[in-house]
Amino acid sequence: MIKRNLLVMGLAVLLSACGFQLRGTGVTELSLKEIDLSARNAYGETVTQLRQVLQTSGVNVHTGAPYKLILTNEQENQRAASYAGAGRSVEYELTTELSYEIKGLDNLSLLNDKIEVQKVYVHDSNNLTGSDQEAGQIRDEIRRELVQRMVLRLQQLTPEQLDSLQQQADERAKAEAQALEAARRAQDATPQQSPLELPAN
Template identity: 70%
Template sequence: MIKRNLLVMGLAVLLSACGFQLRGTGTYELAFKELDLSARNSYGETVTMMRQLLESSGVNIHTGAPYKLVLADEQESQRILSYAGAGRTGEYQVTTVLNYDIRGEHDLPLLSDKLEVQKVFIHDGNNLVGSDQEATDARKEIRRELVQRMMLRLQQLSPAQLDQLQQTAEAKAKAEAAALEAAQKAEAETPRQSPIEIPQQ
């Protein structure tokens, strides 16, 4: 028994040394230590899970942080994959697409992208309660995977990349502002024609 316990402990140490961690656990090393987080659905499960995982990874979530993660839109679709006997639905596929933005200083958009996760669950017409539970579990799994993928995306952003994105966004905003000012100036300097008077008959 002691040997078996030692073997299990040894395997656990080896796996953790290799960077292995159980799915849905652990923390992530991120380039930033503070972040603003918002979502269209402020109290939704996805943004709640995102906040918890960021905080457990040592990120201070607060308004006014240098960078802001915006979970702009989350859309779910469902389709039937196969039918069982007697026309009963056999398999459903649930797909969730999460669109997100990362904003920098002065709320400038740095990048926009999306994540997509699909899960399949079995629907049994003779066991509606069990089928509903399976559908609920599939959606929970989708949200967990979306949050984990989002963390991996954030983990790939280095301080140098964030600085470069900020500089690019500032240059773009400056160019757009200059173009708008030039257009307004040109319009102001263009002589306006007086309305043509039509002689009365």
């Protein structure tokens, strides 16, 4: 057992020396160098882990950054996937959906999207403690994968794309403001009808 552990450790050192990195452990290069990060659950595990990964990747996470990443909703669903004999063990499928929004200048919405991760675990009624521990580990794995996928989404965003999204958002906001102003002017130009006078009995 000790020999096997030493062999695994030796291989890990050798691979890291060659520049190989295990998934999720390396530093990801992002073109986005600063961002404001917030979430509905401000002290939740997902936003905390995401902030740490972004900072490790060289992103300055601070209030007042030109772009804001908001984790708007994180929802978990669980369903029974299959049963294994006499109702003793059940396979559960855990699905977590993370919705997010990116806002730019003037607090205009640039992008809305969501990330979904699914994993399956076995719940054994004869080993409740072990099953609960496995469920907790699966939830931790899902959270790590959500964070990894979120970072990959951000990695794909270039300054040019963000500038284009900001321009589109500015144009939409301008068109909406013009439409509201036109509606207001039309309402002001419409003569107000005097209240109907009912004939006295």
